[in-house]
Amino acid sequence: MERENIRKEALNGNINAFQALFAEFQSQLKSYLYRLVTDRNDVDDLTHDTFIRAFDKITTFNEASSLKTWVFKIATNLAYDHLRQLKRWPVDAQDQGAALAIGNKEVSGSFRVVHQTFNAAAYDMKEHIDFCFTCISKTLPIENQVALILKDIYDFSLKEIMLILDKSEGVIKHLLKDSRDTMTSIFDHRCALVNKNGVCDQCSQLNGIFNPKQNQQEARMKLELVKQSKKFNREELYELRTQLVKAIDPLRSSGADLQDIIMRCTRTAVGDVDDFFAAPASKANV
Known part of the structure; x- marks a missing residue:
């Protein structure tokens, strides 16, 4: 009452x-x-x-x-x-971000400062997979990105998404199918975590930098995504990713500050931010 x-x-x-x-x-x-x-x-x-x-x-x-x-x-x-x-992100946005960090000692140094001094700056591969999901979703048209995130990450119903986007059920279903197909294809070609032919293994590489005493292979094998990669098809692996992402709040996780500054580097590399150092990340969680 x-x-x-x-x-x-x-x-x-x-x-x-x-x-x-x-x-x-x-x-x-x-x-x-x-x-x-x-x-x-x-x-x-x-x-x-x-x-x-x-x-x-x-x-x-x-x-x-x-x-x-x-x-x-x-x-x-x-x-x-x-x-x-803003422009849609290219598929290689993370590669561009990595190139910026590698080529600029001040940028890469800021990652270490955050990791060593901020409250929420632990490195966890699961959180970087969440980061990766966000980056890949930003390659989609805005409507596709919104529909996908509302349905697959926040569990909004089709009817609710229809109201939010002011679209018919058929259009929403098309947006979701197209978005999932695109995301699945990109992950299948890029993610070396579950595919030996993938071009990106950034999550494991960063684990080696920020958790140098931790065995990388051991860290990988703790992930259900890796355990199931040889058993499941790529659509099922996409589902595993969404389950992982659902469990993470990118603003309140144990590594939120570290992932945020890595995100800022990526945003700078693709042109969303003019100057990486113009507005430094806040020490306090949102």
């Missing part, structure tokens, strides 16, 4: 009641926005703007969906406006 009263108060324009409801899914909203825009400062700005816009428009909420879905629609539209100003 108390929650129902809070809901009624929120719908009647009580900002404290609305804040209480917003807080129930705020962490998930932030992690969703981070996977789209890959910048903590932008996430904070978009989350703030989403809250303000949703509260201003609360009288238009007709309860055709849950409040969470309605708020995610507002956040997605704001993220769209931001992402339209």
